[in-house]
Amino acid sequence: MTNRTSIGAIALAIAASAALGACAKKPPAQLPPDPGGAVATTSDTTPGTMTTGPAAGSQADFVAQMTGQDTIYFDTDRYNVDSSDAAALTAQAQWLLKYPAKRVTIEGHCDERGTREYNLALGERRANAAKNYLVSLGVDAARITTVSYGKERPVALGSDEDAWAKNRRAVTVTID
Amino acid sequence: MKLPLIALLALMATPALAQQVAAPVPAPAPAAQPTEEGGLSGEVSDESDWQDLGIAIPAFATDANVPTQASAGSTAATGIAVAQVITADLKNNGLFKPVGPDPLPRPAFEQVQAPDYGTWSGRSAEMLVQGYVRANGDGNLTVGCYLYDVALKQQLAKAGWVVPPADWRRAAHKCADVVYARLSGESPFFDSRVAYIAETGTKDRRMKRLAVMDSDGANHRFITTGQATALTPRFSPDYGSILYLSYLNGNPRIYVYDLERNTQRLLVQSTNPTFAPRWSPDGKWVLYSMAIGGNTDIYKISSSGGTAQKLTDSPGIDIGGSFSPDGSRIVFESDRSGSQQVYVMNADGTNQQRISFFGGRSATPEWSPRGDQIAFTHIGGNFRIAIMSPAGQSMRYLTDSWQDEAPTWAPNGRVIQFFRTARGSGKASIWQVDLTGRNERRLPTPVDGSDPAWGPIRP
Numbered sequence: 001m002t003n004r005t006s007i008g009a010i011a012l013a014i015a016a017s018a019a020l021g022a023c024a025k026k027p028p029a030q031l032p033p034d035p036g037g038a039v040a041t042t043s044d045t046t047p048g049t050m051t052t053g054p055a056a057g058s059q060a061d062f063v064a065q066m067t068g069q070d071t072i073y074f075d076t077d078r079y080n081v082d083s084s085d086a087a088a089l090t091a092q093a094q095w096l097l098k099y100p101a102k103r104v105t106i107e108g109h110c111d112e113r114g115t116r117e118y119n120l121a122l123g124e125r126r127a128n129a130a131k132n133y134l135v136s137l138g139v140d141a142a143r144i145t146t147v148s149y150g151k152e153r154p155v156a157l158g159s160d161e162d163a164w165a166k167n168r169r170a171v172t173v174t175i176d
Numbered sequence: 177m178k179l180p181l182i183a184l185l186a187l188m189a190t191p192a193l194a195q196q197v198a199a200p201v202p203a204p205a206p207a208a209q210p211t212e213e214g215g216l217s218g219e220v221s222d223e224s225d226w227q228d229l230g231i232a233i234p235a236f237a238t239d240a241n242v243p244t245q246a247s248a249g250s251t252a253a254t255g256i257a258v259a260q261v262i263t264a265d266l267k268n269n270g271l272f273k274p275v276g277p278d279p280l281p282r283p284a285f286e287q288v289q290a291p292d293y294g295t296w297s298g299r300s301a302e303m304l305v306q307g308y309v310r311a312n313g314d315g316n317l318t319v320g321c322y323l324y325d326v327a328l329k330q331q332l333a334k335a336g337w338v339v340p341p342a343d344w345r346r347a348a349h350k351c352a353d354v355v356y357a358r359l360s361g362e363s364p365f366f367d368s369r370v371a372y373i374a375e376t377g378t379k380d381r382r383m384k385r386l387a388v389m390d391s392d393g394a395n396h397r398f399i400t401t402g403q404a405t406a407l408t409p410r411f412s413p414d415y416g417s418i419l420y421l422s423y424l425n426g427n428p429r430i431y432v433y434d435l436e437r438n439t440q441r442l443l444v445q446s447t448n449p450t451f452a453p454r455w456s457p458d459g460k461w462v463l464y465s466m467a468i469g470g471n472t473d474i475y476k477i478s479s480s481g482g483t484a485q486k487l488t489d490s491p492g493i494d495i496g497g498s499f500s501p502d503g504s505r506i507v508f509e510s511d512r513s514g515s516q517q518v519y520v521m522n523a524d525g526t527n528q529q530r531i532s533f534f535g536g537r538s539a540t541p542e543w544s545p546r547g548d549q550i551a552f553t554h555i556g557g558n559f560r561i562a563i564m565s566p567a568g569q570s571m572r573y574l575t576d577s578w579q580d581e582a583p584t585w586a587p588n589g590r591v592i593q594f595f596r597t598a599r600g601s602g603k604a605s606i607w608q609v610d611l612t613g614r615n616e617r618r619l620p621t622p623v624d625g626s627d628p629a630w631g632p633i634r635p
């Protein structure tokens with residue numbers, strides 16, 4: 001990871017975390033595994049350029065640029081966007097405004113310590129909270145769909161507070 | 177697939193002794209009603225004495241051992257299997273201590289209506305269940321079922337059914353229902369079915385399939401392939417279809433699965449996610465919950481289609497819903513107060529009132545088919561199955577585990593199934609408990625199971 005794009009993304013992440021240093025909440029110390037790992041290592045298909053990273057404007061590019069900020073996290077039973085979520089969504093919005101043709105799906109999730117049907121509704125509410133924030137930053141609502149997985153798709157498999165904190169999330173996925 | 181209906185017939189008299197006994201009375205409904213003089217009726221909550229009630233259930237006799245199309249085999253083999261099913265029903269229910277056919281002498285066909293009381297009192301049996309299996313000329317089976325009080329040397333109940341061979345277990349469940357109803361004074365429930373979600377795979381990639389089975393786990397069948405995650409099924413009251421949630425095409429929406437045609441359709445044509453489908457007791461209405469812009473409310477629609485009526489309008493999550501047996505009221509779940517709590521409203525959405533005030537959260541309410549109780553999930557640290565009155569009084573826990581949720585009532589309102597999730601592995605299993613909370617057991621399912629939904633007693 002020596003290309004300029006990645007360095008830029010890391011710098012952005014450092015800046016963001018420094019700005020949020022006073023925030024006591026989340027995000028989890030360890031980020032969830034990258035679901036698009038195989039895609040992220042795909043080399044740039046555009047010939048004749050210096051970059052070797054993902055294609056600009058692709059989902060792999062989005063994941064690489066966001067460095068974890070494609071996901072926001074929630075407190076138990078909550079769906080409000082707090083300051084660290086706002087920073088992540090701002091980064092997402094900047095990327096989306098740069099690629100106005102891209103559409104995204106926001107996946108809302110809950111931890112396992114909720115009843116199944118309520119969690120489906122809560123995941124939908126979380127995804128919509130993220131969507132509404134992106135719209136407030138100028139992203140066209142028509143570009144954003146939401147889907148709730150309730151507690152059906154955990155990323156952290158334990159049954160403890162750490163795992164639950166990682167699973168209470170809204171993940172923005174761009175549609176290639 | 178058509179669920180075969182059986183004719184519930186008055187027992188046509190056992191052949192050999194048919195002329196010597198009084199004409200049998202029609203058995204169906206009256207068997208569920210305890211008689212005053214029997215002295216055997218009692219509250220389920222007072223079952224301590226019942227545990228000691230010795231019931232002998234020898235192999236059912238046959239007039240002629242002939243091959244049948246039944247999975248259990250010949251009429252003689254089916255007679256053993258019928259007695260085993262009855263024994264398992266009564267034993268698993270927890271109220272009785274039945275002794276099954278294996279250690280018992282098998283009555284002769286002629287003894288079915290003339291028990292050798294000495295044999296059974298010598299074995300300390302207080303009750304005797306016996307009967308016969310007979311192959312009819314048309315390929316169907318006739319199953320006769322008799323309940324005797326050994327001490328009183330008295331017949332307490334009898335019934336008979338003509339069933340297709342494939343439905344021999346239904347006759348056994350019907351017989352267990354006759355015995356249960358006569359001895360407990362409660363309504364029958366064994367001859368009923370359960371829809372649920374069969375689960376396989378790792379915690380982060382669970383495959384969830386719609387499946388159905390009898391109330392004892394037999395006659396299991398997978399309905400969906402698992403390619404789309406299936407959740408929260410509900411049998412229609414006539415067992416003809418199932419409402420459930422599927423992620424078919426990527427979004428969670430409610431489908432109506434037709435069990436006769438093996439086809440399905442969307443309940444509501446909308447791009448919004450729909451959750452938590454529920455039938456009205458008469459099958460004429462469906463409740464569903466739909467999220468618009470992240471806000472979930474409860475709607476009611478005719479099961480034959482038409483325009484939906486929005487019943488709730490709070491900015492919080494209003495979800496689920498369960499009709500009272502007369503269809504006039506609905507109990508549902510809402511977090512409008514800040515956390516999940518249980519509310520009741522009229523069936524038109526008016527007069528919404530919170531009824532759960534127990535601390536913690538209260539979720540997934542289900543109105544008992546008897547109308548006297550509401551079962552729900554209480555969340556206060558652990559998730560436990562509890563019951564309360566429709567006014568929110570007399571709350572009582574039935575289970576105590578790390579995560580029990582989503583109770584569903586037996587057709588008689590005396591037994592509850594729910595699912596239990598294991599801490600760590602996330603593995604789910606279906607359990608059953610009666611209203612005493614003491615008789616708890618796991619249901620046998622071929623793979624893990626969740627979201628049980630118990631259907632009504634079959635005709």
